[in-house]
Amino acid sequence: METIGDRIKQVRKELNLSMEKFGDKIGIVKSAINNIEKGLNNPSERTLKLICSEFNVNYAWLTEGQGDMFVEIPDNILDRLIQEYDLEEDNKPILKAYLEAKPETRKEILKFIHSLTEEINKMAKEKSS
Numbered sequence: 001m002e003t004i005g006d007r008i009k010q011v012r013k014e015l016n017l018s019m020e021k022f023g024d025k026i027g028i029v030k031s032a033i034n035n036i037e038k039g040l041n042n043p044s045e046r047t048l049k050l051i052c053s054e055f056n057v058n059y060a061w062l063t064e065g066q067g068d069m070f071v072e073i074p075d076n077i078l079d080r081l082i083q084e085y086d087l088e089e090d091n092k093p094i095l096k097a098y099l100e101a102k103p104e105t106r107k108e109i110l111k112f113i114h115s116l117t118e119e120i121n122k123m124a125k126e127k128s129s
Helices: 004-014 019-026 030-037 045-055 059-064 075-084 089-100 103-128
Strands: none
Touching: 004 030, 004 045, 004 059, 019 030, 019 045, 045 059, 075 089
């Protein structure tokens, strides 16, 4: 039978994070993650909630094995972002994909956007000179 520790390990592996990096994100040391994954210790309710909020994990799946591992970002949240920041509707799938991406994928996307921004600024400077 699959335990909470097994599911936490699945999340960590799915996100391609070491025990240390996973623990850093939720404020727990590597040895504590190891003990939880091995079933030696049970995670606290606080730890479970941190995992869910930090990694967009479905609480029911994490605690009971029911449903999907990750939760989708509700459309109403995306609609509010689009309205609040006066974005075009075609931005919605981009926002949703970014928000539902793994943390490492988000880092790569941000790195690309930063390099793109630098290039645009460089071209603007050259044009104004």
